[in-house]
Amino acid sequence: MDKIGFARASDPPGLASTSFAILGLLTFGEMSGYDVGKLVNRTVGHFFSPAKSQIYSELRRLVGLGFATERKIQQEDRPNKRLYRITGEGEQALRQWLESVDVEPPVYKIPFLLKLFFAAHMPHETLIAQVKEELRQSREVLEGFEELEREMQDKDEMFFPYLVLQAGLAHNRSQVDWAEKVLAELEHRSHGHDSSASNRKD
Amino acid sequence: MDKIGFARASDPPGLASTSFAILGLLTFGEMSGYDVGKLVNRTVGHFFSPAKSQIYSELRRLVGLGFATERKIQQEDRPNKRLYRITGEGEQALRQWLESVDVEPPVYKIPFLLKLFFAAHMPHETLIAQVKEELRQSREVLEGFEELEREMQDKDEMFFPYLVLQAGLAHNRSQVDWAEKVLAELEHRSHGHDSSASNRKD
């Protein structure tokens, strides 16, 4: 099945979407690698989270390609820093990427589901505890999103980020609902008649 | 914010969940790397998909740790192969991982949402086309899941995989609904009064 590649018939350097994430954030203004990291956390972090050090190397790469410029700032109390600014070429590259029809397929890596998949090999009680913990975490994330939603409401310049947030909200709500059902089902199974259960359509 | 690490105060080799995914699949019986790849596609592939070559290196690693054994099979018409079988130690390691409370946090990497986040930099029409395409794909995946659901229904040994599948179904349904709303909103905006829109609570 050999996953299709996405750096193919286009630019030879073939930037991946991580680079564009950072390039996109640079449209917010000139900033340091550290600033980019902070911005990532508050914006695209929930569906795209490069490690700090990768941010720095991506920034250098963007400079190398002419998509950003760098200028060094000496500081005394803080470590020196480099400020990056997107160039016209960079903006053009961003737009080109946005408009291109090929989108890299999403990647989901969810260790919890992996555990559940193999849960036949673990004690029932342990599983229940883990589902509860998962549920707790999902609810927590959901609350954070709802808070964000209130903040973004009616802010016109946030229109697209708001739509993205809606996707996150929908996802988390669906996972909370799901986890509740799973938990109920598992707890039901703990009591009494556990040998006659089956995946029947309710 | 420096992501917390998950190979910390435990076994020095510190296997990541990818290794356990493969170890878990080996509980289904002795098989080749190629077989593991096939199984991945049909089982955990939607929330965990290592590349082929990684499967091979993980298998070798598992052998090195004593969690699996390898035996070579000569073949004439096909390339030779190596068959891997989980060991008692491997089963124990798997169980230990399953029971441990720490779960690695999930990773979501969704380039489409990234594009949407920055969609202010692209033409409205292009965006609409891309949302449509995304919607189409989500529906396709959803149908595949629904098919799988029918196949797994009432199969008792599929109880946990069935629960996992439910998570996938819930997720995809939520994303289809979301995409439909987004599309409606965007199309509404194309016609007429586009300058007065805002993220108001409906």
Next chain:
DNA sequence: TCAGCCATGTAATGGGTTACATGATTGA
């Protein structure tokens, strides 16, 4: 007064991907 966070990054290492090989079989 001391742990922890702010602020800024670099170095080392590993996880994971795409590209490369090979020969038989099957469907259009």
Next chain:
DNA sequence: TCAATCATGTAACCCATTACATGGCTGA
């Protein structure tokens, strides 16, 4: 008859993560 798929894997490379550094500030 020719491309696609099955069947099996290796080699090369890059993306990404965790660990390491450093010094001032801030809250308990």
